[in-house]
Structures are given as structure tokens and as C-alpha cells.
Amino acid sequence: xxELDETQLKNHVDSLKxxxxxxxxxxxxxxxxxxxxxxxxxxxxxxxxxxxxKDNPWVESSKCxxx
Amino acid sequence: xxxxxxxxKEAEALKTQIxxxxxxxxxxxxxxxxxxxxxxxxxxxxxRRTLKGHLAKIYAxxxxxDNRLMxxxxxxxxxxxxxxxxxxxxxxxxxKSSWVMTCAYAPSGNLVASGGLDNMCTVYNLxxxxxxxxxxxxxxTGYLSCAxxxxxxxxxTSSGDTTCxxxxxxxxxxxxVFLNHVGDCMCLSLSPDMNSFxxxxxxxxxxxxxxxxxxxxxxxxxxxxxxNAISFYPSGNAIITGSxxxxxxxxxxxxxxxxxxxxxxxxxxxxxxxxxxxxxRLIFAGYDDFNCNIWDSLKGEKVGVLSGHDNRVSCTxxxxxxxxxxxxxxxxxxxxxx
Numbered sequence: 001x002x003e004l005d006e007t008q009l010k011n012h013v014d015s016l017k018x019x020x021x022x023x024x025x026x027x028x029x030x031x032x033x034x035x036x037x038x039x040x041x042x043x044x045x046x047x048x049x050x051x052x053x054k055d056n057p058w059v060e061s062s063k064c065x066x067x
Numbered sequence: 068x069x070x071x072x073x074x075x076k077e078a079e080a081l082k083t084q085i086x087x088x089x090x091x092x093x094x095x096x097x098x099x100x101x102x103x104x105x106x107x108x109x110x111x112x113x114x115r116r117t118l119k120g121h122l123a124k125i126y127a128x129x130x131x132x133d134n135r136l137m138x139x140x141x142x143x144x145x146x147x148x149x150x151x152x153x154x155x156x157x158x159x160x161x162x163k164s165s166w167v168m169t170c171a172y173a174p175s176g177n178l179v180a181s182g183g184l185d186n187m188c189t190v191y192n193l194x195x196x197x198x199x200x201x202x203x204x205x206x207x208t209g210y211l212s213c214a215x216x217x218x219x220x221x222x223x224t225s226s227g228d229t230t231c232x233x234x235x236x237x238x239x240x241x242x243x244v245f246l247n248h249v250g251d252c253m254c255l256s257l258s259p260d261m262n263s264f265x266x267x268x269x270x271x272x273x274x275x276x277x278x279x280x281x282x283x284x285x286x287x288x289x290x291x292x293x294x295n296a297i298s299f300y301p302s303g304n305a306i307i308t309g310s311x312x313x314x315x316x317x318x319x320x321x322x323x324x325x326x327x328x329x330x331x332x333x334x335x336x337x338x339x340x341x342x343x344x345x346x347x348r349l350i351f352a353g354y355d356d357f358n359c360n361i362w363d364s365l366k367g368e369k370v371g372v373l374s375g376h377d378n379r380v381s382c383t384x385x386x387x388x389x390x391x392x393x394x395x396x397x398x399x400x401x402x403x404x405x
Contacts, residue, residue, distance in 0.1 A: 025321035041346035058115035
């Protein structure tokens with residue numbers, strides 16, 4: 001904070017006042033919902049559901065044939 | 068007491084109150100909340116492509132929304148556009164300044180941007196018969212550390228001058244300047260709904276900003292050194308940061324606090340870059356020790372490692388469909404893994 005001039009310091013204090021007003025959710029609610037969201041999406045996650053990665057564009061799907 | 072002293076005291080008091088409010092909201096931690104969740108399986112990925120073409124350290128890469136093309140930036144003075152499926156180079160963009168630190172692909176696929184120690188963000192049109200420079204955004208007084216397009220008409224930048232800026236690409240002028248960090252801004256990430264973004268800086272803080280009103284809404288602390296990498300969770304309700312303090316952290320936006328730290332006593336290299344798998348369950352974090360570690364975001368455990376680079380992993384990116392992860396390195400190569 002030592003590098004700030006008077007105007008910057010005032011803006012900093014005003015910003016902190018605004019940030020204090022934020023309506024914080026309890027972690028029990030927030031983390032639970034986050035966990036649920038992730039678990040639901042894991043089925044579509046190619047790294048966690050090998051079925052999604054069946055059509056892997058970086059793996060040859062057919063064998064090479066020497067003509 | 069002078070005005071300045073008074074305000075400094077007030078700032079400290081407000082910070083203490085904010086910490087108290089966070090503590091009051093902290094009625095459980097991630098370890099307890101995720102105790103019923105099965106651990107993620109060990110993840111072993113193979114290198115599917117090694118993209119060779121750059122002649123010097125790679126500093127940044129960014130996927131196109133088509134999940135196939137990507138742009139990379141190297142201090143050999145070039146941006147290369149790659150077709151990741153074939154490994155072929157589609158385009159090469161020579162840069163006026165070779166000291167590039169960031170690159171970005173517009174969601175439309177029409178434009179790419181780059182910037183670095185020239186303090187400018189240069190935007191190129193890939194769709195004209197010859198690639199043209201369409202704008203040079205020149206107002207930062209420090210290096211350009213990161214750029215991200217919102218559309219073909221707006222781009223966000225973060226800079227070593229401690230500010231982030233939203234630019235109008237039609238006029239080339241600054242629309243909004245985001246002021247609040249006291250250290251070099253090193254990285255930024257747009258929220259999925261594009262109404263806000265987060266930035267990480269050398270003041271070891273991450274900040275959440277409202278894009279439209281320009282205000283810093285929340286500040287996340289906990290790191291003890293520069294934050295080099297940051298990413299929004301696909302749900303929009305959490306962020307992950309990576310720092311020179313060798314840890315990654317998850318901050319929950321609604322609870323306004325750190326909920327878990329990803330660290331290991333054996334790890335004493337800084338985190339340079341990171342990205343998340345499609346569900347957010349896995350974090351791919353690039354480190355100075357040449358590896359990219361894979362973390363289980365809910366359990367806080369390492370579940371895999373991508374080893375193969377011969378120098379620092381400087382950039383990491385997962386395409387929109389989550390089908391692979393790309394790592395770029397100071398060894399001049401990019402690798403695609405899945």
C-alpha cells in the first residue's frame with residue numbers, strides 16, 4: 001500500500017468497503033453445490049469416462065494398410 | 068494523524084473485517100465436504116502428437132473454439148497456427164517484437180492476438196488472403212502478460228503495469244481500465260457467462276472483476292508469491308490459481324475464500340500454467356521442473372504426471388470439448404496428451 005498516492009489509496013479503501021459488503025455463502029452450501037456440479041459432469045469428462053474418448057481424433061481408428 | 072495514515076489504518080481494519088466475515092461463513096472445509104466422494108482414478112496419458120516447428124522457447128498457447136486448431140507463441144518471433152489432428156502448421160505470423168509472452172484465439176476463429184515486452188497487444192486477421200495486422204493496442208505502460216478475446220470486437224488484457232484493460236477493437240481504444248492490483252498482473256480468465264473475469268498478480272492476490280462496471284468485486288488471498296496462472300471453473304463458481312509459491316489453490320467465489328490447496332512437500336518448483344478438465348475434476352498444472360502434474364480438484368491429491376518435456380512447461384491448455392490437454396515448453400515443443 002506504500003506505493004499508492006492519496007487518490008489511489010482512497011479508491012483502495014472504497015473498494016475494500018464494497019468488497020466487505022459481499023454476501024458470503026456458507027462453505028457447507030457452496031462447496032456442496034460445487035462438488036455436486038462436478039460429479040454430475042464427470043460422466044461427460046473425456047479424461048474420466050473412457051467411453052467419451054472412444055472417438056479419439058488423435059488415435060488411428062483403423063489399421064494402416066501397406067499398398 | 069495524516070490523511071494517508073488514517074486511510075491506511077482504515078484499509079487494514081476493513082481487511083480484518085473481511086477476514087472475520089469469511090471465517091463466519093467457513094462452517095466446513097473441502098476435506099469434510101468431499102469425504103463421501105470417491106477419489107479420482109490414476110490418470111496415465113500418452114503423448115499423441117509432438118508439434119515441432121518453433122525455434123526457441125514457447126511462452127503461450129491457446130485453443131481455437133473448433134477444438135482442433137491452436138495458436139502458439141515463441142520468442143523465435145512467431146505465432147504458429149497448428150492443426151492439432153495432423154500436427155501440420157496452418158499459418159505462421161511473424162511478430163514485430165520477438166519478446167512475446169501471450170497469445171489468444173478469438174472465439175470466431177477469425178482473429179489471433181499476441182503481446183509481450185513491447186507493451187502492446189497486436190491483433191491479426193487470419194481470414195484475409197494474406198494475414199494482416201488489424202490493430203495495435205498501445206496504452207499499457209508495462210509488458211502484456213495475457214490477452215483474451217470476448218468477441219471479434221472486444222479483448223481483455225493484463226499487464227505488468229498492474230492494470231487490466233478492456234479494449235474496443237473497432238476503435239483500438241481502451242473501454243475500461245481495471246485498477247486495484249499493486250503488483251504486475253500475470254494472468255486472467257473469463258467467466259463462462261462472460262460477465263466477469265479474474266486476474267492473478269505478483270501481489271499474490273487474485274481479483275474478481277465485473278467487466279461492465281469495471282469494479283473489483285472480490286479479492287482472494289492465500290498465496291505467498293506471484294500468481295502466474297488462473298482459471299475459472301466451468302461452473303463459474305470457483306477459480307483455480309497457480310503460483311511461484313509452488314502451490315495451486317481453489318477459491319470458492321460464493322464463499323469468498325480459499326477452500327483447498329494443492330501442494331506436495333516434494334514439489335519445490337513454481338506453477339507456470341494450468342487448465343481444467345471438462346468437469347473441473349482434474350487440474351493440469353505446468354511447473355518449472357519440466358513436468359505437468361494432474362491433481363484431483365476435490366481430494367487435493369496428485370493423480371498423474373505428464374513427463375516428456377526437456378525444459379520448463381510454460382503453458383497448458385485443454386480445448387473446449389475437453390478431449391485432450393496440450394503442454395508447451397521452453398524446449399520449443401508442444402505436446403498433445405490424452
